[in-house]
Amino acid sequence: GNSVTQMEGPVTLSEEAFLTINCTYTATGYPSLFWYVQYPGEGLQLLLKATKADDKGSNKGFEATYRKETTSFHLEKGSVQVSDSAVYFCALTSTGGYNKLIFGAGTRLAVHP
Amino acid sequence: DAGVIQSPRHEVTEMGQEVTLRCKPISGHDYLFWYRQTMMRGLELLIYFNNNVPIDDSGMPEDRFSAKMPNASFSTLKIQPSEPRDSAVYFCASSPGQGNRETQYFGPGTRLLVL
Numbered sequence: 001g002n003s004v005t006q007m008e009g010p011v012t013l014s015e016e017a018f019l020t021i022n023c024t025y026t027a028t029g030y031p032s033l034f035w036y037v038q039y040p041g042e043g044l045q046l047l048l049k050a051t052k053a054d055d056k057g058s059n060k061g062f063e064a065t066y067r068k069e070t071t072s073f074h075l076e077k078g079s080v081q082v083s084d085s086a087v088y089f090c091a092l093t094s095t096g097g098y099n100k101l102i103f104g105a106g107t108r109l110a111v112h113p
Numbered sequence: 114d115a116g117v118i119q120s121p122r123h124e125v126t127e128m129g130q131e132v133t134l135r136c137k138p139i140s141g142h143d144y145l146f147w148y149r150q151t152m153m154r155g156l157e158l159l160i161y162f163n164n165n166v167p168i169d170d171s172g173m174p175e176d177r178f179s180a181k182m183p184n185a186s187f188s189t190l191k192i193q194p195s196e197p198r199d200s201a202v203y204f205c206a207s208s209p210g211q212g213n214r215e216t217q218y219f220g221p222g223t224r225l226l227v228l
Contacts, residue, residue: 032215034215034216036219041221042221042222043117043204043206043219043220043221043222044156044204044206044217044219045218045219046216046217046218049215049216051215089156093215100158100161100169101158101215101217103155103156105155106155106156
């Protein structure tokens with residue numbers, strides 16, 4: 001079945017640094033890919049998504065490109081802020097439909113002033 | 114829209130007690146999901162419903178767990194009897210049946226502590 005692997009955290013950066021969080025996937029067919037973010041004490045919320053190869057999802061300065069050739073969907077941001085400190089989850093749709101998502105283990109990001 | 118609503122936000126109970134977690138999905142959404150999040154196991158899908166019908170409950174850990182969705186605006190997750198290893202944050206999420214059907218919208222979660 002479909003699965004997703006993302007880099008282990010925590011990732012610790014200084015404010016205004018460049019961020020990359022790696023995500024690779026294994027899938028049959030053509031899944032949609034997602035990044036969700038979880039701020040402390042809150043539920044997950046959708047950050048961005050891409051539904052087909054070479055699509056770029058973007059939101060709040062974050063970007064990720066659906067790379068079928070490398071089966072990757074790495075999350076990037078050019079200049080992080082303290083307010084970006086959160087846990088980031090990569091996810092993809094499961095085979096079999098019914099809107100089921102497969103989530104990665106999550107990567108904690110800590111941004112210091 | 115108020116988003117997905119969960120209650121209670123925090124629950125502390127003693128081992129052996131019954132625990133009921135509640136969820137109100139976003140109006141008009143056809144899918145409802147229950148997840149459990151722990152440090153050790155991460156985010157786990159327990160069960161999900163489509164149009165109030167359970168589709169996949171393979172993630173429910175054991176018979177002590179049960180979930181119901183009596184109507185489109187309400188679902189419960191019950192643990193009876195509860196055990197300390199059930200301590201976790203439980204999330205409910207919903208998604209629309211059409212349009213942006215793959216995006217799930219999460220509630221704030223219920224933090225459960227079983228002593």
